[in-house]
Amino acid sequence: MRRFLLAVAVLALAASAAAEDTVIYPHSGPAAAQSPVAPRAGGAGTPLLVLALAAAGAGGWLLWRQRRSPSGFAGREARKLAVAESRALGNRQYLVVADYDGRKFLIGVCPGRIDLLAPLDGPAGAKAP
Numbered sequence: 001m002r003r004f005l006l007a008v009a010v011l012a013l014a015a016s017a018a019a020e021d022t023v024i025y026p027h028s029g030p031a032a033a034q035s036p037v038a039p040r041a042g043g044a045g046t047p048l049l050v051l052a053l054a055a056a057g058a059g060g061w062l063l064w065r066q067r068r069s070p071s072g073f074a075g076r077e078a079r080k081l082a083v084a085e086s087r088a089l090g091n092r093q094y095l096v097v098a099d100y101d102g103r104k105f106l107i108g109v110c111p112g113r114i115d116l117l118a119p120l121d122g123p124a125g126a127k128a129p
Contacts, residue, residue, distance in 0.1 A: 004063075008056040 084104060085097040093110040097120065104120040 004059070008052070 080101045082099045083096055084099045087095045089095060093108075096107045096109055098105050098107055106117040106120055108115045108117050
């Protein structure tokens with residue numbers, strides 16, 4: 001993030017240096033006193049500065065939006081894998097119900113090992129007899 005802000009600052013400084021509209025000439029006599037400031041031809045730096053600031057703002061908004069959303073740029077509906085439920089069994093051991101593309105699986109997790117215990121078929125509210 002710091003590199004991004006530094007790049008934006010350097011771009012803005014370069015664009016503002018190019019956006020100078022006047023050139024001041026030193027005067028050395030009465031003839032030069034008639035026009036001490038001459039307008040500079042061009043002025044293409046101002047649109048460049050506006051474009052750089054707009055791009056920086058759009059990039060910052062996209063980064064902010066990505067960090068706010070738990071799924072990044074893809075929406076929740078684009079994700080296929082989710083942890084539906086988990087229970088701690090103690091000593092860093094867990095039972096996890098993982099949902100992948102509408103199918104549920106019971107997974108055992110412990111240090112150094114993950115095992116598929118059983119695929120869970122049937123509706124979510126169904127009880128075993």
